[in-house]
Amino acid sequence: VDFKGSHILSVEQFELGDVESLFAVARRMEVYARRQRVTRVLEGAVLGNLFFEPSTRSRISFGAAFNRLGGAVRDTAGFDVSSIVKGESIYDTSRVISGYVDVLVIRHPREGAVREFAQATNLPVINAGDGPGEHPTQALLDLYTIQRELKKEDLRGLRGLRVAMLGDLKFGRTVHSLTKLLSLLDDVEFRLVSPEELRMPEKVTELARRRGHRVRQTPELADGLAGADVVYVTRVQEERFTDRGTYERFRGAYSINLATVRGLCKPDVVLMHPLPRDSRLGSHELVDDLNRLPNLAIFRQSDNGIPVRMALFALVLGVADRAEQAAREVTWFVPATIGRYDA
Ligand code: ASP
Numbered sequence: 001v002d003f004k005g006s007h008i009l010s011v012e013q014f015e016l017g018d019v020e021s022l023f024a025v026a027r028r029m030e031v032y033a034r035r036q037r038v039t040r041v042l043e044g045a046v047l048g049n050l051f052f053e054p055s056t057r058s059r060i061s062f063g064a065a066f067n068r069l070g071g072a073v074r075d076t077a078g079f080d081v082s083s084i085v086k087g088e089s090i091y092d093t094s095r096v097i098s099g100y101v102d103v104l105v106i107r108h109p110r111e112g113a114v115r116e117f118a119q120a121t122n123l124p125v126i127n128a129g130d131g132p133g134e135h136p137t138q139a140l141l142d143l144y145t146i147q148r149e150l151k152k153e154d155l156r157g158l159r160g161l162r163v164a165m166l167g168d169l170k171f172g173r174t175v176h177s178l179t180k181l182l183s184l185l186d187d188v189e190f191r192l193v194s195p196e197e198l199r200m201p202e203k204v205t206e207l208a209r210r211r212g213h214r215v216r217q218t219p220e221l222a223d224g225l226a227g228a229d230v231v232y233v234t235r236v237q238e239e240r241f242t243d244r245g246t247y248e249r250f251r252g253a254y255s256i257n258l259a260t261v262r263g264l265c266k267p268d269v270v271l272m273h274p275l276p277r278d279s280r281l282g283s284h285e286l287v288d289d290l291n292r293l294p295n296l297a298i299f300r301q302s303d304n305g306i307p308v309r310m311a312l313f314a315l316v317l318g319v320a321d322r323a324e325q326a327a328r329e330v331t332w333f334v335p336a337t338i339g340r341y342d343a
Contacts, residue, residue: 003315007118008126011136011181019184020155023144025311025320026304032068032323033306035334040070041319041326048101049075050093051128052084053109054239057275057302058128058138062105065309069319070326074101094120103317106130109239124316132171132240138274139177141308145301146230149270159186164224166193166254167234167285169200171241174274175234176204183211192217193224195253197246198236221254225264231256233273233285251278257287261295273298 001018031037047066051059055077063073084093090113097104098121105126106114111133118125129135143155152158163182165175169192179200182188190208192200196219205215218224225231233256241247261269275298277286290296314320 003312004318005124006316007124008136008312008316009115009118010127010134011139011177013136014181014184016155016184019140019143019181022140022308022311022315023147023155025314026144026307028323029068029307029310029314032327033065033303033310035330035338037327038070038330039068039323039327041314041323042066042069042071042317043326045069045071045103045317046101047071047073047075047313048097048104049073050097050104051075051077051107052113053107053129054078055107055128057305058107058135061302061305062126062128062137062309065306066313068306069310069313069323071102071313090116091120093117094125098123103313126312126316129173132173132176132237134177135173135274136177136181137305137309137312138174139181140312141301141305142174142178142232142272142274143181144308145272145297145304146270148304149297149300150229155185158188160188161185161230162189162191162228163230163232164191164193164228165200165232165234166221166224168198168236168250169194169234170198171237172234172274175200175232178232179204179208183208183213188213190215191224191228193219193221193254195219195250198250198253221260222264225260225269227266228269229266230270230272231265233271233277235273235276235278235285236283238278252282252284255284255287256290257284258289258293261290261293265295269295271296271298272301275302 001013032039049063066073094117103124105128106117107128108114109131111131114127114130127136169175199217208215236251238247273286
């Protein structure tokens with residue numbers, strides 16, 4: 001893709017080389033993300049950060065990434081505070097906001113809705129999650145995390161990766177995007193662990209198979225975890241179930257704690273989750289007794305969202321080569337550990 005001016009709607013837009021170039025920019029953004037330097041390369045630019053569905057981390061992460069480039073952020077959260085409740089169409093909302101900002105980040109509960117926003121504007125639109133559809137920036141930061149955690153120089157080094165994904169693979173958009181993105185690599189083994197009713201949509205598994213990967217679907221935790229390099233846990237997507245009883249039946253279907261990891265996983269397994277992890281009694285996908293285990297990469301993973309999203313903004317707005325020119329020292333207090341990836 002030519003990033004400049006492009007919409008980022010699905011990971012299907014990317015080839016491996018595009019992802020490598022994005023990651024090269026993201027690595028250069030680390031110094032700003034970790035508060036070692038400040039850049040103002042997007043000073044004067046405004047981001048419209050529109051979230052029509054609950055979100056904390058994605059919304060703040062997109063906003064903070066834009067701020068760290070020196071840009072300003074205008075955001076909304078929820079339908080109840082937006083004019084959509086007054087009957088405004090997506091077309092009108094998109095046209096109006098486009099008059100105010102330079103780039104749009106949209107989350108919407110309906111699959112395909114973000115594409116409709118994009119069709120109504122000539123500004124770049126980034127999909128921050130469209131219902132059970134896709135969440136492309138999450139998949140990018142997930143892959144960035146996998147490469148870092150497994151200490152590979154480049155993405156080709158991930159050849160032969162064995163990844164277990166578990167939980168709600170039907171409604172979990174992050175695993176849809178991640179499976180498609182990982183399918184750009186060579187020879188991946190996907191172990192998809194879910195109850196029969198929450199299996200990954202066939203169009204996603206088909207794409208992985210078509211690209212020559214092994215895809216194994218199983219309801220058995222032990223079967224999925226054995227020998228996996230990465231275990232990617234997801235939340236049962238409560239908000240997508242029309243029937244409460246069905247949701248209750250599946251929540252907590254897979255709960256991973258320290259004993260599970262010690263008993264069923266490789267010692268150097270990387271444990272990931274797009275967050276939020278559901279820590280309510282009866283859910284507990286990833287139990288708190290894992291918090292001190294170095295294998296638990298979930299907070300390094302969410303930290304990685306900043307440099308990856310900064311890189312995406314810088315590329316889409318065509319300033320990726322100029323960030324260093326607009327940089328200076330940090331003058332405020334920053335804890336000594338913050339710049340360290342493994343802090
Ligand atoms: N935050 C992620 C998403 O928006 C994962 C989740 O909500 O479970 O898809």
